[in-house]
Amino acid sequence: MLNRVSKPFVRLVERYLPDPYIFVLLLTLAAFIAAMVVEGQSPAAVVTMWGEGFWNLLTFSMQMLLVLVTGFMLANTPLVKGMLDRLATLARSPGQAILLVTFVALAASWINWGFGLVVGALFAKALARRIQVHYPLLVASAYSGFVVWHAGLAGSIPLTIATEGHFSQDMIGIIGTDQTIFAFFNLAIVIALFLVVPLVNRLMLPPKEESTFVDPKNLEEAYEGDPEITRPAEHLENSRVLAWLVGFSGLAFLFQYFVKGGGLNLNIVNFMFLFLAIVLHQTPRRLLNSLNEAIKGGAGIAIQFPFYAGIMAVMIQSGLAATISSGFASIATERSLPFWSFISAGLVNIFVPSGGGQWAVQAPVMIPAAQALGAEIPRVAMAVAWGDAWTNLLQPFWALPVLAIAGLKAKDIMGYCLVLLFITGGIISLGLTFL
Incomplete structure (x- = not known):
C-alpha cells in the first residue's frame, strides 16, 4: 500500500522540485517578501540584513565540505571499503538492504549527525554494489536516518542548555541531558522511529520492473596503483613513513582527547576521518588521488551555504522568525505547547536550517511561553529540537x-522523504504531547 501511496509524491517531486540551488534562490526571495510584508521592513533594510549576514556561515560551510571530503577519503581506503562490503553481505534481498541501511543510518545519526550523513551514504553505495535494489529509495533510506540526530548524543539544543554559561541560563538554569536526550518521552520517540522508519522505507520499495538500478561499476572508485617514481620529490609523495608520522600523531591527539572525556562534535568527526584516511591510504599520493575524486561533489555546499546564512540573517534580524514562533505560542495551552513548538520549529527550519541558530531565535519566545503556561521547559526545548530535525526530510540543505556521495539529485529522493515527513511528524507529535 505504501508503495502505491508514495508514487504520487515521487512523481510530484520529480516533476516540480527544482535543483537545491534554485530552491535556495526561491527561499531567499520568499524571506525578502515575508520580511517586508509581515514585519514592515524596507527593501533596503532587508537587502542590508541579507548582505551583512551572507558570510556568517563560512566556518560551518567549511566544516560541511570537510564532512563530505574526509568521509569520502576514509571510505575509499581498502580497509573501510572492505568493512562496508562485509556488512553489506548481511542483506540478501532488496528489502533487507533497505531495512539495513535505514537502521545503520539511524544509529549513526543518533551518535553524531555528520557521522550519520556520511556513513549512511557510503553504506548505501556498498549495498548497491552487491544487490540490485531501487537506488533512489536506498539513498533516501540512508538520508532518512538523519531525522533522529537532534534527539541524540550530538543534539545542539539539549547540549546547549546542559552547558554552563549558555545564553538562556538566567531564565531556565542548567538542564541536564537526563531531562532531554535521556528522558523517557524522548527515548520513546527515538525507539518508535527506529521501528517505524525502516518499515516504512521497506514498504515503499517498488517491484523490480519499476525499480531504478545503478551499475555497480559506476560506484567503484578506480585505483590505478602507485605511479613509477621518476624524480626525487615523488619519493615523498609515495612515502609511507611521512604519512604515518603525521597520521599517527593525529590519532594520538584523538586518544588523549577521548581519554580526557571529550565528546563527538563536527570538528572531532572531521579530524578523525581525515587522520584515519591519512593512515589507511598509507601514502600522500593515494590520499591526494582520493581527494581529487571527493572534491567533485562539494560544489553545491560551497555555493549554497552562504545563501542560507543570508536567509538566516533576514529571518532573525527582521523579527520574522520570532513572529512565527510567537504566533504558534499564542494559541497554545500547557499541554499543547510542545506540539506547537514542534510545528513552529519545523516551519522556521525550512528557512533557518541550523539547530543552534534556531534555538537562539526561538528560545526567547518559547521559554517565557512555557513559564507562563506552566509547561515543561525540557520538553519544549526538545520539541524545538525535533522540529528542527523533522523538516530536514523536506529541506534539501542537509542532503x-x-x-x-551517492551521485543523485534532490528530486530523486525527496518524494520518499515527503512520505516519511508526514508519518514521522505524527509519531513525534504524539510522543511530545502524550508521553
Whole structure:
C-alpha cells in the first residue's frame, strides 16, 4: 500500500522540485517578501540584513565540505571499503538492504549527525554494489536516518542548555541531558522511529520492473596503483613513513582527547576521518588521488551555504522568525505547547536550517511561553529540537553531502522523504504531547 501511496509524491517531486540551488534562490526571495510584508521592513533594510549576514556561515560551510571530503577519503581506503562490503553481505534481498541501511543510518545519526550523513551514504553505495535494489529509495533510506540526530548524543539544543554559561541560563538554569536526550518521552520517540522508519522505507520499495538500478561499476572508485617514481620529490609523495608520522600523531591527539572525556562534535568527526584516511591510504599520493575524486561533489555546499546564512540573517534580524514562533505560542495551552513548538520549529527550519541558530531565535519566545503556561521547559526545548530535525526530510540543505556521495539529485529522493515527513511528524507529535 505504501508503495502505491508514495508514487504520487515521487512523481510530484520529480516533476516540480527544482535543483537545491534554485530552491535556495526561491527561499531567499520568499524571506525578502515575508520580511517586508509581515514585519514592515524596507527593501533596503532587508537587502542590508541579507548582505551583512551572507558570510556568517563560512566556518560551518567549511566544516560541511570537510564532512563530505574526509568521509569520502576514509571510505575509499581498502580497509573501510572492505568493512562496508562485509556488512553489506548481511542483506540478501532488496528489502533487507533497505531495512539495513535505514537502521545503520539511524544509529549513526543518533551518535553524531555528520557521522550519520556520511556513513549512511557510503553504506548505501556498498549495498548497491552487491544487490540490485531501487537506488533512489536506498539513498533516501540512508538520508532518512538523519531525522533522529537532534534527539541524540550530538543534539545542539539539549547540549546547549546542559552547558554552563549558555545564553538562556538566567531564565531556565542548567538542564541536564537526563531531562532531554535521556528522558523517557524522548527515548520513546527515538525507539518508535527506529521501528517505524525502516518499515516504512521497506514498504515503499517498488517491484523490480519499476525499480531504478545503478551499475555497480559506476560506484567503484578506480585505483590505478602507485605511479613509477621518476624524480626525487615523488619519493615523498609515495612515502609511507611521512604519512604515518603525521597520521599517527593525529590519532594520538584523538586518544588523549577521548581519554580526557571529550565528546563527538563536527570538528572531532572531521579530524578523525581525515587522520584515519591519512593512515589507511598509507601514502600522500593515494590520499591526494582520493581527494581529487571527493572534491567533485562539494560544489553545491560551497555555493549554497552562504545563501542560507543570508536567509538566516533576514529571518532573525527582521523579527520574522520570532513572529512565527510567537504566533504558534499564542494559541497554545500547557499541554499543547510542545506540539506547537514542534510545528513552529519545523516551519522556521525550512528557512533557518541550523539547530543552534534556531534555538537562539526561538528560545526567547518559547521559554517565557512555557513559564507562563506552566509547561515543561525540557520538553519544549526538545520539541524545538525535533522540529528542527523533522523538516530536514523536506529541506534539501542537509542532503547535499549524501547526494554528492551517492551521485543523485534532490528530486530523486525527496518524494520518499515527503512520505516519511508526514508519518514521522505524527509519531513525534504524539510522543511530545502524550508521553
